[in-house]
Amino acid sequence: MKKIILCILFYILSTHLYAHKIAGMDLKVQKIEENKILVEGLNKRTNEKLDGNKIKFLSLNNKVLFEGHLNKGSLVTDIPNVSYFIYMYVGDQDVVIEGISPKEGFTGILSSKKDRAFFYTLSFSLFMIILGISIFIRRKLNNN
Structure with missing residues (x-):
C-alpha cells in the first residue's frame, strides 16, 4: 500500500514540476545598419516571437547602457560603444548573450x-x- 501511495505522489510531483517549466527562450541579434542592431526574442520550440519582454544592455561593470521592451518580438536600437551583454528577462530564467561590436570597434575596454x-x-x-x-x-x- 505504501508503494502505491509513493508512486502516485511521485507521479503527481513530477507532472506538477514539468507543467511549470518555461519553454526554452532564444535571443537573436543582427546588425541591420552601420550602428543599429535588431534584437529578437524567440520561443525555441515554436519559433514564435516574444512580446513585451524586458531587454537590457549592460556593460561589463554592470552599468545599464540601454533598457527597453520587445515590441512585436523585436527591438531596434543603437550599438553601444563599450563592450556589453544583452539580457532578456523571461520569468524565472534570463537569457544572456554577448553584444555585437560597432563597425569602428569598442572605444572603452574595461579591465x-x-x-x-x-x-x-x-x-x-x-x-x-x-x-x-x-x-x-x-x-x-x-x-x-
Missing part, C-alpha cells in the same frame, strides 16, 4: 576583475591553511 578575484581567493585560502596549521601545532604542543 577584468577575474585576476583580482583569483588573488583574493588565493590569499584567503592561504590564510586559512596557515591558521589551521598553527592551531594544529598549538594543540600538539599543549598535549605534550
Whole structure:
C-alpha cells in the first residue's frame, strides 16, 4: 500500500514540476545598419516571437547602457560603444548573450576583475591553511 501511495505522489510531483517549466527562450541579434542592431526574442520550440519582454544592455561593470521592451518580438536600437551583454528577462530564467561590436570597434575596454578575484581567493585560502596549521601545532604542543 505504501508503494502505491509513493508512486502516485511521485507521479503527481513530477507532472506538477514539468507543467511549470518555461519553454526554452532564444535571443537573436543582427546588425541591420552601420550602428543599429535588431534584437529578437524567440520561443525555441515554436519559433514564435516574444512580446513585451524586458531587454537590457549592460556593460561589463554592470552599468545599464540601454533598457527597453520587445515590441512585436523585436527591438531596434543603437550599438553601444563599450563592450556589453544583452539580457532578456523571461520569468524565472534570463537569457544572456554577448553584444555585437560597432563597425569602428569598442572605444572603452574595461579591465577584468577575474585576476583580482583569483588573488583574493588565493590569499584567503592561504590564510586559512596557515591558521589551521598553527592551531594544529598549538594543540600538539599543549598535549605534550
